[in-house]
Amino acid sequence: MNAPSTAAPVTREHLLQSLDALLLPEGFKDYGPNGLQVEGRMNIRKIVTGVTASLAFIDAAIEADADALLVHHGLFWRGQDGRIVGWMKQRLSRLLAHDINLFAYHLPLDAHATFGNNAQLAKHLGIELLEGAEARFGEQSLGFMGRRAMPSAAALAEHVGKALARPTTLVAGSDRPIERIALCTGGAQSYFEGAIAAGADVFITGEISEPQAHYARECGVAYIACGHHASERYGAPAVGAHVAAQLGLAHAFIDIDNPA
Structure with a gap:
């Protein structure tokens, strides 16, 4: 288990406001909800970022002592089966049992001119x-x-x-x-x-x-x-690092490999 972060905590609402102010989700017609998708503990010291809120990512973030997760692909999408069974039950139960917040931004994270997926991929590719x-x-x-x-x-x-x-x-x-x-x-x-x-x-x-x-x-x-x-590996950690630096939080990126 990693040592607990010594960063000063900020509130969940403060982190949400900072992410919304940066990514402006209200300006997009999207395929699912942007922002806070699963409510966890009030005080946040460490953000862990990743591409998708998969079970493997959630478990790795728990091991990393995350208070909040920031991902591109969250849990909820328009038109999906709304029942909390199978993989959805497993992912949600982990988050709720460990009182971890899940923030997800889809199209807003693609579109940001500096920290978004497209901008960061372009930077990575020169x-x-x-x-x-x-x-x-x-x-x-x-x-x-x-x-x-x-x-x-x-x-x-x-x-x-x-x-x-x-x-x-x-x-x-x-x-x-x-x-x-x-x-x-x-x-x-x-x-x-x-x-x-x-x-x-x-x-x-x-x-x-x-x-x-x-x-x-x-x-x-x-x-x-x-x-x-x-x-899409580059947007979430860029946003997470930026917001963490602004708020004085700890940040880590966890990449769960995916062949797709």
Whole structure:
């Protein structure tokens, strides 16, 4: 068991207000509730961040003496089965038994211009994000446009694979040099057409579905799928570290590997 944190506590409400002020969840039409999803203890000394509120992550956070969890994928989604059985019962019972708060931010965490998943993935990959009117694309402006000159999409895919330490899927539109790069992390296959319209040479996201391979070949715009989880590993710890520094809290990031 880790030693207890010596950081001065802040209240649950204070942490929620700080996260909401940073991520502005009221500005998004999302697939589930953003903010506090499970109420735990009032006083918080340590935040543990991760991608998904899986059982393995929750158990690891308990071992790390977390008072609050901050994740991208929370427990509750629009249209899901509302019964507290099976995996949902196990996850909730752990949180409630240990009196741990669960905060989750989905689209707001993707969209933040500095600490969000897209911005942080671009930083990790050495992609310079554009500014102004051409900087965003797609529904709710979730897609980001950036620039990195590369001799080919294959060279970029190799770079992405090395940076994320996992294989990528590449559908190359051509072998020409590329520079304009569109990013939208996670399961953003539907944003590919918007990236094409925005003038991208290549689109980077987490997943690929059957239609996108045809679009890439027919439109000459390359498509790189680097894994849903792998593309979204960077936003939550960036937000957690920032807010923890603001509030004087301890922070740790726990990455539970996921091949998807």
